[in-house]
Amino acid sequence: MPPESFRYETVRQNVLDQIESGALRPGDKVPSLRRLAERMRVSLSTVALAYGQLEGEGIIEARPKSGFFVRAAATALPPPTARPSAATAPESLDRASLIRKVLDTMARQDILPLGVARTAEDLLPLAPLNRILAQVLREEGNLAGYYAPVQGFEPLRRQIVLRALESGAESSVGETIVTSGAMEALHIALRCVTRAGDAVVIASPTYYCFLQLLENLGLRVIEIPSRPGEGVRPADVARVAERFRVAACVLTPNFNNPDGALTPDEAKAEIVDILSARNIPLIEDDIYGDMHYGPTRPRCCKAFDRKGLVLTCSSFSKTIAPGYRVGWLLPGRFLDRAVEIKGTTSVASASPTQMAVAEYLRSGCYHKHLKRLRPAVKAHMEHMHELVGRFFPPGTRATRPTGGSVMWIELPGGADGAQFMHRALARGIGVAPGVLFSSRGSFRGFIRVGCCVPRGPQLSAAVQTLGGIAGELEDCVGDSPATGPFGNPVGPEDA
Amino acid sequence: MPPESFRYETVRQNVLDQIESGALRPGDKVPSLRRLAERMRVSLSTVALAYGQLEGEGIIEARPKSGFFVRAAATALPPPTARPSAATAPESLDRASLIRKVLDTMARQDILPLGVARTAEDLLPLAPLNRILAQVLREEGNLAGYYAPVQGFEPLRRQIVLRALESGAESSVGETIVTSGAMEALHIALRCVTRAGDAVVIASPTYYCFLQLLENLGLRVIEIPSRPGEGVRPADVARVAERFRVAACVLTPNFNNPDGALTPDEAKAEIVDILSARNIPLIEDDIYGDMHYGPTRPRCCKAFDRKGLVLTCSSFSKTIAPGYRVGWLLPGRFLDRAVEIKGTTSVASASPTQMAVAEYLRSGCYHKHLKRLRPAVKAHMEHMHELVGRFFPPGTRATRPTGGSVMWIELPGGADGAQFMHRALARGIGVAPGVLFSSRGSFRGFIRVGCCVPRGPQLSAAVQTLGGIAGELEDCVGDSPATGPFGNPVGPEDA
Numbered sequence: 001m002p003p004e005s006f007r008y009e010t011v012r013q014n015v016l017d018q019i020e021s022g023a024l025r026p027g028d029k030v031p032s033l034r035r036l037a038e039r040m041r042v043s044l045s046t047v048a049l050a051y052g053q054l055e056g057e058g059i060i061e062a063r064p065k066s067g068f069f070v071r072a073a074a075t076a077l078p079p080p081t082a083r084p085s086a087a088t089a090p091e092s093l094d095r096a097s098l099i100r101k102v103l104d105t106m107a108r109q110d111i112l113p114l115g116v117a118r119t120a121e122d123l124l125p126l127a128p129l130n131r132i133l134a135q136v137l138r139e140e141g142n143l144a145g146y147y148a149p150v151q152g153f154e155p156l157r158r159q160i161v162l163r164a165l166e167s168g169a170e171s172s173v174g175e176t177i178v179t180s181g182a183m184e185a186l187h188i189a190l191r192c193v194t195r196a197g198d199a200v201v202i203a204s205p206t207y208y209c210f211l212q213l214l215e216n217l218g219l220r221v222i223e224i225p226s227r228p229g230e231g232v233r234p235a236d237v238a239r240v241a242e243r244f245r246v247a248a249c250v251l252t253p254n255f256n257n258p259d260g261a262l263t264p265d266e267a268k269a270e271i272v273d274i275l276s277a278r279n280i281p282l283i284e285d286d287i288y289g290d291m292h293y294g295p296t297r298p299r300c301c302k303a304f305d306r307k308g309l310v311l312t313c314s315s316f317s318k319t320i321a322p323g324y325r326v327g328w329l330l331p332g333r334f335l336d337r338a339v340e341i342k343g344t345t346s347v348a349s350a351s352p353t354q355m356a357v358a359e360y361l362r363s364g365c366y367h368k369h370l371k372r373l374r375p376a377v378k379a380h381m382e383h384m385h386e387l388v389g390r391f392f393p394p395g396t397r398a399t400r401p402t403g404g405s406v407m408w409i410e411l412p413g414g415a416d417g418a419q420f421m422h423r424a425l426a427r428g429i430g431v432a433p434g435v436l437f438s439s440r441g442s443f444r445g446f447i448r449v450g451c452c453v454p455r456g457p458q459l460s461a462a463v464q465t466l467g468g469i470a471g472e473l474e475d476c477v478g479d480s481p482a483t484g485p486f487g488n489p490v491g492p493e494d495a
Numbered sequence: 496m497p498p499e500s501f502r503y504e505t506v507r508q509n510v511l512d513q514i515e516s517g518a519l520r521p522g523d524k525v526p527s528l529r530r531l532a533e534r535m536r537v538s539l540s541t542v543a544l545a546y547g548q549l550e551g552e553g554i555i556e557a558r559p560k561s562g563f564f565v566r567a568a569a570t571a572l573p574p575p576t577a578r579p580s581a582a583t584a585p586e587s588l589d590r591a592s593l594i595r596k597v598l599d600t601m602a603r604q605d606i607l608p609l610g611v612a613r614t615a616e617d618l619l620p621l622a623p624l625n626r627i628l629a630q631v632l633r634e635e636g637n638l639a640g641y642y643a644p645v646q647g648f649e650p651l652r653r654q655i656v657l658r659a660l661e662s663g664a665e666s667s668v669g670e671t672i673v674t675s676g677a678m679e680a681l682h683i684a685l686r687c688v689t690r691a692g693d694a695v696v697i698a699s700p701t702y703y704c705f706l707q708l709l710e711n712l713g714l715r716v717i718e719i720p721s722r723p724g725e726g727v728r729p730a731d732v733a734r735v736a737e738r739f740r741v742a743a744c745v746l747t748p749n750f751n752n753p754d755g756a757l758t759p760d761e762a763k764a765e766i767v768d769i770l771s772a773r774n775i776p777l778i779e780d781d782i783y784g785d786m787h788y789g790p791t792r793p794r795c796c797k798a799f800d801r802k803g804l805v806l807t808c809s810s811f812s813k814t815i816a817p818g819y820r821v822g823w824l825l826p827g828r829f830l831d832r833a834v835e836i837k838g839t840t841s842v843a844s845a846s847p848t849q850m851a852v853a854e855y856l857r858s859g860c861y862h863k864h865l866k867r868l869r870p871a872v873k874a875h876m877e878h879m880h881e882l883v884g885r886f887f888p889p890g891t892r893a894t895r896p897t898g899g900s901v902m903w904i905e906l907p908g909g910a911d912g913a914q915f916m917h918r919a920l921a922r923g924i925g926v927a928p929g930v931l932f933s934s935r936g937s938f939r940g941f942i943r944v945g946c947c948v949p950r951g952p953q954l955s956a957a958v959q960t961l962g963g964i965a966g967e968l969e970d971c972v973g974d975s976p977a978t979g980p981f982g983n984p985v986g987p988e989d990a
Contacts, residue, residue, distance in 0.1 A: 096835055103838055106642050118642075126640035130632040133847065137625040145621035145816040147601050147613075180675055180841040187840045195713065196691045213839040218690065321640040323846030340591055343598055344708040345682045346675040350845040351818030352628065 007042050011050035014040065016460055019059070019070060026386060030060055030068045059390050071390055079228050080259070080397040080410035080446065098418060098436055099208055105430035112453065112462050115421070115430030117207075117257055117406045119318050119452045123376050125360075125369050129321055132363075133356035144352040150343040152178025152328070153351065156358035160328045163361070167289055168303025169312055169330060177329045177342055180349045181322075182287045185313035185329035187213060188341045190248065192311065192334040193281040194219055198247035201240050203232050205408070205437035205446070207257040210250060210285075214439070221439040222246065226256050228399045228408070231263030234270035241278055248281045254298045255288035258437050258448035259408040260401025262298060269304040276307050281334070286314040287327075288404040290370055293378040298403070308333030316357060318405065319373060320366070324353040377405055377452055384451035387460060391467030393474055405452040408434075410445055415473035417447045423469045429462045502537050506545035509535065511955060514554070514565060521881060525555055525563045554885055566885055574723050575754070575892040575905035575941065593913060593931055594703055600925035607948065607957050610916070610925030612702075612752055612901045614813050614947045618871050620855070620864050624816055627858075628851035639847040645838040647673025647823070648846065651853035655823045658856070662784055663798025664807055664825060672824045672837055675844045676817075677782045680808035680824035682708060683836045685743065687806065687829040688776040689714055693742035696735050698727050700903070700932035700941070702752040705745060705780075709934070716934040717741065721751050723894045723903070726758030729765035736773055743776045749793045750783035753932050753943035754903040755896025757793060764799040771802050776829070781809040782822075783899040785865055788873040793898070803828030811852060813900065814868060815861070819848040872900055872947055879946035882955060886962030888969055900947040903929075905940055910968035912942045918964045924957050 014036075018024040030051075031039070037047045051068055054060045060068045105111040106118070137144055151157065157176040164171050179185040194200060196218030202210065204223035214221055222244055224236040232251055240246060251271070253263040263271070275282050284301045292298055302310040311334060315327025326349065331338035342348075360366055381400075384407055388398050395412030411420065417433035424431050434446025449466075453459055509531075513519040525546075526534070532542045546563055549555045555563045600606040601613070632639055646652065652671040659666050674680040689695060691713030697705065699718035709716055717739055719731040727746055735741060746766070748758040758766070770777050779796045787793055797805040806829060810822025821844065826833035837843075855861055876895075879902055883893055890907030906915065912928035919926050929941025944961075948954055 096831065099838070100834070103645055106644065121637050121641065124640060126637055130636040130639060130847075134629045134632050137629050141625040142616050142621055144625060144818055145619060146616065146818045148818060149601065150598055180845070183839065184841045191711065209839050209842070212835065216686065216836055216839055323639055323641045323643060323843075325841065325843070325845040336591070339595070340707065341711055343594070344678065344704050344711055346679045346820065346841065347704075348818075348820070350675070350820040350848050352625075353845050353847060 007046045008049040008053070011036065011040055011042060011047050012053055013457065015050065015054060016059070016457060024070050026070050028070050029066070030070060032067055078397045079399055080408055095208075095212070095436060098421075098433060099212060101421070101425070102208075102430065102432050102436070105425070110428060111425065112429045112458065114449045114453060114462065114466075115432045117318070117404075117448075117450050118322065119373075119377070119405060120380070120454050122454060123373055123452065124319075124321055125365065126321055128365060129324070129356060129360055132359050133352060136352060136355045136359060140355065144355055146351060148178070148348045148351045148354055150339055150348050151176065152349060153354040153358055155362065156326070156354045157328075159358055159361035163366075164300075164302075164312070164330060166297055167286060168299040171302075171330045175330060175332075175335055177331060177335075177338055178349050178354055179313075179315070179327045179329050179342065180325040180346060181317050181327040182285060182313045182315035183209060183213070183327075184346070185315070185327050186210065186250070186283065186285060188329055188338050188345070189283045189311040189313055189331065189334075190214070190217055190219070190250070191341050192331060192337045193283070194247045199244055201237065201244075201246050201249040202439075203251055203256055203261075204439075205256075205258050205434070205443055206250075207252070207285075208432070208436035211436075211439050214250075219247075223438060223440065226259055226261045228259045228261050228401075231256065231261040231267065232271065234267050234274060237271050238274045241274060241280060246278075246280050248283055249275055250283045250285070251301070252285040252288070253301055254286055255291065255401055255404030257288070257404065258406050258432070258434075258446075260399050260404050260406060262402055265299045268299065268301045272301050272304040272310060276305070276309055279307075279309065281309045281311060281332075283311045283313065286312055287318055289314065290319050291374060291377055291405065292403040293374060293381075294402055302330060302332070305332065311338075319370065320357065320360065321353075324357060325349065326353055326357045380453070380455065381405070381407065381451045383455055384449065384463070387463040388449070388467070391464045393467065393471045395474075396470065405450060407449045407451050409447050409449060411447065411470050411473065413474035414445055415470055415476075416444055418444070419473055420447055420466075420469055423472070424466060427465050427469075429465060431466065502541045503544040503548070506531065506535060506537060506542055507548055508952065510545065510549060511554070511952060519565050521565050523565050524561070525565060527562055573892045574894055575903055590703075590707070590931060593916075593928060594707060596916070596920070597703075597925065597927050597931070600920070605923060606920065607924045607953065609944045609948060609957070609961075610927045612813070612899075612943075612945050613817065614872070614900060615875070615949050617949060618868055618947065619814075619816055620860065621816055623860060624819070624851060624855055627854050628847060631847060631850045631854060635850065639850055641846060643673070643843045643846045643849055645834055645843050646671065647844060648849040648853055650857065651821070651849045652823075654853055654856035658861075659795075659797075659807070659825060661792055662781060663794040666825045670825060670827075670830055672826060672830075672833055673844050673849055674808075674810070674822045674824050674837065675820040675841060676812050676822040677780055677808045677810035678704060678708070678822075679841070680810070680822050681705065681745070681778065681780060683824055683833050683840070684778045684806040684808055684826065684829075685709070685712055685714070685745075686836050687826060687832045688778070689742045694739055696732065696739075696741050696744040697934075698746055698751060698756075699934075700751075700753050700929070700938055701745075702747070702780075703927070703931035706931075706934050709745075714742075718933060718935065721754055721756045723754045723756050723896075726751065726756040726762065727766065729762050729769055732766050733769045736769060736775060741773075741775050743778055744770055745778045745780070746796070747780040747783070748796055749781055750786065750896055750899030752783070752899065753901050753927070753929075753941075755894050755899050755901060757897055760794045763794065763796045767796050767799040767805060771800070771804055774802075774804065776804050776806060776827075778806045778808065781807055782813055784809065785814050786869065786872055786900065787898040788869060788876075789897055797825060797827070800827065806833075814865065815852065815855065816848075819852060820844065821848055821852045875948070875950065876900070876902065876946045878950055879944065879958070882958040883944070883962070886959045888962065888966045890969075891965065900945060902944045902946050904942050904944060906942065906965050906968065908969035909940055910965055910971075911939055913939070914968055915942055915961075915964055918967070919961060922960050922964075924960060926961065
């Protein structure tokens, strides 16, 4: 690398580092050309080159007679449209292989995993948790090596009951089932209340693994909109419950994946009432409930359940250790069937990890950990918002959720999210294409980005690369695809 | 306790201890009254009292002019009948609650767990395995806390591929899926190849959790006999495959649970051919394959599979650590669907336990461990056979398997296995009632007993108690229930 470009790159990186570290914030004035040249012992022209580059990248902006300022682009990102683009022919979508591509990146070291809703390792209490597990093995090794009860290790269930109280859900040790993550909980819950051929109401967009599970179980899907700013509207639930024969409703009321939408507690209560009146079970995924940015933990739907018709699924995979696979199910009145299904699908969850999590909770570590985790995740989210605002082309729209760890981005100019994913993977970055988040292949123009990855130059460079891809794809698209209304549920015609 | 009865009990226990320890074997002469009286410094009449008691219990027998001998009763137990008793009205059977009762004893410390097919803790390498897990946490803690790939930790899959070779099955890392025990493997396998309403062929008797899983999945069951001495006959498979529209066949060819039947390798090859010719998938459970008593490891059906139609399920739950929940599935041509189902039912299995088992296998520990485990389990089985022969009433019949850890006992005089279980539980002993092992409620007169529990006075006393219960129930039964033929498959009429 020739010396000149090397020096100019050093200056550019210096400014980026200051922005990353928070020393320079959106709207701040960056040092004048002269001052930085003196400080870094480089020529004025070197700094000018670097600033020119940063300006071209949209990171800083020149203001007449005032100098250069860090762009406040992040705050300028508008929220995405609530309405998905029109459904396209399902045969054109190889959902399974797309999902596999996304999930495969989970364990790959060579891919920056923005495609999965993970929590950065450095935010998880892996070291203390592993220490507790090692202690459990020393002190109760035989218990750890042996089968746990089908419903789970009792001291863990006791802690889960206490956790559930924080979200307003009342349960008991006997009514709680430990699962291998929230996904197993959802699987058991669906098997409890549905049979193949049944119709299930879900929010759209929704987490693609949920859709795949519904499909695998032979269930038909009725989609109702999740709206970034307000979540699921009770009126939408009422409408489909009246019109269709619905076996169950599956919602993520707290920070829906992917759009981060929070359904207000009052709306939850209304939805529970609407469904209860028709004896329709409600399966809720509360996996992000503990990851609220605001001061108050949002309630879960079970808090408003008077008939035992709400089945609550959750886990510690986002807050403590995904690899421990410890989740739970509060199955309400479907307890017996849920226990039977748990017993015949995995017998019991792994004992050592159950015991370690129980002790981690009992000792009060979890409570303290959450206090640190929430603002940290929030900071990651804000940082990502800023980066996307800075590097993505104008016309990009993105959510700004109040909890959880994913951002839902609408690409400008009708660019295709699946194409986006392929190009990003080729450059070592994972993203999840929007088309996966609806059973009808809607949201083709969206991507979901995991925000909880370590900050730093690697992340900035990655988002810059992604912004570049968005630009490339925008240029490729002749005209945007037709968009259609979302007024009617995209459900089965024969329901 | 008065001194006399105390002394007599001490003598009795002394003889029992010698039998337990193997110092006195079946057929051995026990010390003469005089000799034992001198050695134990008690009166002749005390020894006589003790010997009288032991004779009454069937533990020793007097031979004219020769003295007392340890009864060789164990070898005299005839094998149980292959034909189950006739099916009874299914409404009289609350299978789910019976199963729950059996499974609940798994984690109960106050019940001697003869009701579950467990391996005694002292035979499992829990200490070295836990040490390896602690080491994994120290060295690769972040990896252990994080998601494993959906298909499982790759070094573990590599070891599983090597293990499978021992049973004649050829697989590859990419074609192997780590599961949470063999039960999850079976669940995934069934979901791969069947839909609700399909008919599945199983051996009868078969492990009750398999039956419960089939029922939960809405599958119809066609039973063909498992015969204690010979396993499943290819002709029986051919007959049902011709007569019914069969979606899959589920077999445990190596040491079927509960009757321990081993289907010979030649018969396996024939069965695979019969099913392959009709493109019927064969799901095999090989969980006991590594627990053969003889010198040669029986092959698994996959060894004879040329079309990728055999799905092999297994786990380390019986040989290493049930609480680690590490099993696997070799799904043959159904790989893609199996991975999809695994991803949407538990995402991935727990990482720390996968990593520990991988290292345990890689280091060669497993191989050495099996060499010790097999003869130990065999000795447990022989000991149980001896105890049952000694303490159960005449007319009792029991299997003498060549692998695995459970014994299938036919109670004398038409006694009911479920009643037997309730009485046994009331006295702190778990057993599994035979009625659970058939979808039609056959085998009411049977119980299954786990043999792999620590030997010693507690076990002897427990089996003595069980023998007493068998006697009580025999006395209660006026006449034995009618038994019916088993010539026709007990399948759905409308299949």
